[in-house]
Amino acid sequence: xxxxxxxxxxxxxxxxxxxxxxxxxxxxxxxxxxxxxxxxxxxxxxxxxxxxxxxxxxxxxxxxxxxxxxxxxxxxxxxxxxxxxxxxxxxxxxxxxxxxxxxxxxxxxxxxxxxxxxxxxxxxxxxxxxxxxxxxxxxxxxxxxxxxxxxxxxxxxxxxxxxxxxxxxxxxxxxxxxxxxxxxxxxxxxxxxxxxxxxxxxxxxxxxxxxxxxxxxxxxxxxxxxxxxxxxxxxxxxxxxxxxxxxxxxxxxxxxxxxxxxxxxxxxxxxxxxxxxxxxxxxxxxxxxxxxxxxxxxxxxxxxxxxxxxxxxxxxxxxxxxxxxxxxxxxxxxxxxxxxxxxxxxxxxxxxxxxxxxxxxxxxxxxxxxxxxxxxxxxxxxxxxxxxxxxxxxxxxxxxxxxxxxxxxxxxxxx
Amino acid sequence: xxxxxxxxxxxxxxxxxxxxxxxxxxxxxxxxxxxxxxxxxxxxxxxxxxxxxxxxxxxxxxxxxxxxxxxxxxxxxxxxxxxxxxxxxxxxxxxxxxxxxxxxxxxxxxxxxxxxxxxxxxxxxxxxxxxxxxxxxxxxxxxxxxxxxxxxxxxxxxxxxxxxxxxxxxxxxxxxxxxxxxxxxxxxxxxxxxxxxxxxxxxxxxxxxxxxxxxxxxxxxxxxxxxxxxxxxxxxxxxxxxxxxxxxxxxxxxxxxxxxxxxxxxxxxxxxxxxxxxxxxxxxxxxxxxxxxxxxxxxxxxxxxxxxxxxxxxxxxxxxxxxxxxxx
Numbered sequence: 001x002x003x004x005x006x007x008x009x010x011x012x013x014x015x016x017x018x019x020x021x022x023x024x025x026x027x028x029x030x031x032x033x034x035x036x037x038x039x040x041x042x043x044x045x046x047x048x049x050x051x052x053x054x055x056x057x058x059x060x061x062x063x064x065x066x067x068x069x070x071x072x073x074x075x076x077x078x079x080x081x082x083x084x085x086x087x088x089x090x091x092x093x094x095x096x097x098x099x100x101x102x103x104x105x106x107x108x109x110x111x112x113x114x115x116x117x118x119x120x121x122x123x124x125x126x127x128x129x130x131x132x133x134x135x136x137x138x139x140x141x142x143x144x145x146x147x148x149x150x151x152x153x154x155x156x157x158x159x160x161x162x163x164x165x166x167x168x169x170x171x172x173x174x175x176x177x178x179x180x181x182x183x184x185x186x187x188x189x190x191x192x193x194x195x196x197x198x199x200x201x202x203x204x205x206x207x208x209x210x211x212x213x214x215x216x217x218x219x220x221x222x223x224x225x226x227x228x229x230x231x232x233x234x235x236x237x238x239x240x241x242x243x244x245x246x247x248x249x250x251x252x253x254x255x256x257x258x259x260x261x262x263x264x265x266x267x268x269x270x271x272x273x274x275x276x277x278x279x280x281x282x283x284x285x286x287x288x289x290x291x292x293x294x295x296x297x298x299x300x301x302x303x304x305x306x307x308x309x310x311x312x313x314x315x316x317x318x319x320x321x322x323x324x325x326x327x328x329x330x331x332x333x334x335x336x337x338x339x340x341x342x343x344x345x346x347x348x349x350x351x352x353x354x355x356x357x358x359x360x361x362x363x364x365x366x367x368x369x370x371x372x373x374x375x376x377x378x379x380x381x382x383x384x385x386x387x388x389x390x391x392x393x394x395x396x397x398x399x400x401x402x403x404x405x406x407x408x409x410x411x412x413x414x415x
Numbered sequence: 416x417x418x419x420x421x422x423x424x425x426x427x428x429x430x431x432x433x434x435x436x437x438x439x440x441x442x443x444x445x446x447x448x449x450x451x452x453x454x455x456x457x458x459x460x461x462x463x464x465x466x467x468x469x470x471x472x473x474x475x476x477x478x479x480x481x482x483x484x485x486x487x488x489x490x491x492x493x494x495x496x497x498x499x500x501x502x503x504x505x506x507x508x509x510x511x512x513x514x515x516x517x518x519x520x521x522x523x524x525x526x527x528x529x530x531x532x533x534x535x536x537x538x539x540x541x542x543x544x545x546x547x548x549x550x551x552x553x554x555x556x557x558x559x560x561x562x563x564x565x566x567x568x569x570x571x572x573x574x575x576x577x578x579x580x581x582x583x584x585x586x587x588x589x590x591x592x593x594x595x596x597x598x599x600x601x602x603x604x605x606x607x608x609x610x611x612x613x614x615x616x617x618x619x620x621x622x623x624x625x626x627x628x629x630x631x632x633x634x635x636x637x638x639x640x641x642x643x644x645x646x647x648x649x650x651x652x653x654x655x656x657x658x659x660x661x662x663x664x665x666x667x668x669x670x671x672x673x674x675x676x677x678x679x680x681x682x683x684x685x686x687x688x689x690x691x692x693x694x695x696x697x698x699x700x701x702x703x704x705x706x707x708x709x710x711x712x713x714x715x716x717x718x719x720x721x722x723x724x725x726x727x728x729x730x731x732x733x734x735x736x737x738x739x740x741x742x743x
Contacts, residue, residue: 130669130700149739156700
């Protein structure tokens with residue numbers, strides 16, 4: 001029997017994928033890592049890679065056809081034989097012995113790898129109760145373990161194998177065998193996220209807020225920012241022939257404010273509050289078909305110029321639908337800017353599992369009162385939407401006040 | 416240790432208990448002059464006489480009720496039902512009287528009585544005579560229900576049942592009576608309510624009772640050849656269930672398969688699953704599987720009869736399923 005190649009889950013929101021094109025045909029030999037097909041997901045186009053050597057035995061889902069995540073799209077006859085393919089994941093008689101050296105189970109790997117690269121987002125991890133218990137006891141992040149059971153269920157033997165391999169990756173890092181191919185400079189030794197259970201008070205707050213506002217219960221905070229100094233920074237950069245936009249400044253300021261108010265850098269996953277270790281800022285990019293939010297990783301540690309270059313590069317590829325999932329998942333907070341459309345003020349909807357989003361309007365000359373005098377200043381309205389289950393008004397307000405301070409006195413961004 | 420047939424082990428238990436206690440008597444259809452429909456009471460009439468080995472008319476409700484009355488006034492009746500299919504007629508006496516006298520009389524009355532007979536499929540007897548009815552009786556507080564698989568347990572548990580102060584329902588088996596096994600001589604009493612690990616294993620717990628036990632042992636042998644270590648837990652008593660033994664074994668193996676001759680809906684196995692999921696949820700590495708009789712009336716035709724019942728291949732498939740093995 002051949003091994004099924006399953007429709008991979010390449011993003012937390014992906015439920016099905018469409019085969020754009022098969023790059024291999026039935027009978028072709030494939031080697032591990034080779035691209036098999038082009039896939040269109042809800043976010044972008046990606047290639048499906050083979051996780052094993054073998055021969056493409058059958059194509060189940062043809063070009064321009066869609067299939068749900070986890071369903072077989074093709075079958076691979078593993079290298080070196082026909083019947084041998086029958087995947088007996090636990091070749092060893094007892095899962096416990098998985099720690100001992102044992103022959104790899106290629107079939108099992110192929111299935112699991114293809115089925116469930118469990119994303120760092122809010123996606124549910126399928127695991128047996130025992131597997132969950134062992135993972136918890138041993139401090140293993142179960143989201144990092146590939147399940148070999150039905151529908152990618154993580155079972156005891158998978159945990160044992162993972163422990164033997166020494167897997168202990170942080171929850172926030174994107175997993176998946178499709179590892180980040182071009183790591184950005186800042187990806188080395190990023191601060192780890194940590195989870196802690198909701199306190200009972202927070203639990204009640206979360207529950208009550210959800211009763212009133214089902215889903216993610218939002219609340220909104222708005223303030224006006226005087227942008228004269230920020231605009232001046234852009235002009236000075238321009239004079240130095242450096243391309244820096246006001247939006248880049250906002251991204252940087254948001255990152256710095258998040259770093260100073262880490263209470264805003266959280267996500268709710270089940271009944272756990274995840275405190276993100278790094279400051280990753282998403283930017284909403286409008287596409288013809290919709291919207292995507294590429295993420296600037298470690299934006300707090302990057303210079304304005306680096307942020308500017310990265311934003312432009314990511315936005316460019318987003319418009320071409322060429323982003324990789326790890327480039328638009330995760331993230332602490334998102335900045336949505338409709339200033340270029342002349343929008344004065346709007347409220348944005350949170351992009352879960354993030355817990356906040358900043359909506360910024362246009363920078364416009366307005367008459368304001370300063371020292372009892374009417375003066376004209378460049379004003380911008382910023383509205384922060386927060387997930388009230390884990391963020392309260394005071395925290396949001398402190399963060400927003402800090403953000404205003406940073407934008408009004410951009411030299412503070414240097415410190 | 417002498418090797419006896421299941422029916423001989425029961426005979427020995429009856430004879431020993433009747434010798435020990437003059438209040439014990441046996442009543443049922445053809446238990447006396449015919450020496451029992453399945454020869455369980457062989458020789459007992461000659462030994463104990465017709466006052467204590469009583470041939471009853473074909474009237475299960477009648478002699479069932481009469482025996483309940485005898486138990487109320489101090490005797491210790493053993494009521495043989497030719498099969499449990501026929502005992503359905505006596506259900507009212509068993510359920511409404513035997514099981515409830517102690518309660519209804521505020522403890523003034525007691526009912527030390529044993530109802531026993533074969534349950535399950537006998538072999539080409541069709542739907543009216545092939546039922547595994549133990550879950551019916553296990554439903555009622557006030558009754559104890561036992562279903563020993565081996566001759567040794569049959570002897571030890573019948574002795575315990577006769578000595579019990581409350582009504583005990585005992586399921587034997589037409590296809591068990593001729594099976595042989597070592598049986599301890601003399602005072603061998605197996606306490607009710609205690610399951611028995613008949614085969615130790617580490618990979619999966621197979622929980623069963625009565626005749627299905629043999630299919631489970633057969634499956635365990637087969638699976639051992641593939642390196643799968645099966646623990647076979649023989650419940651022996653179905654009410655009360657030995658929760659401790661069930662949980663201890665599941666905690667060891669993290670996987671369970673329950674094998675039951677009767678139908679799945681409201682079966683004993685459903686209650687065992689309930690115990691496991693509610694008290695050992697975090698120990699489970701796979702959903703508990705059940706192998707049961709098919710949800711149809713039993714066919715007369717031998718091939719269909721076999722297909723209806725659990726057997727070793729079905730058990731092997733279930734074991735592999737909970738182990739996430741291929742071929743499941």
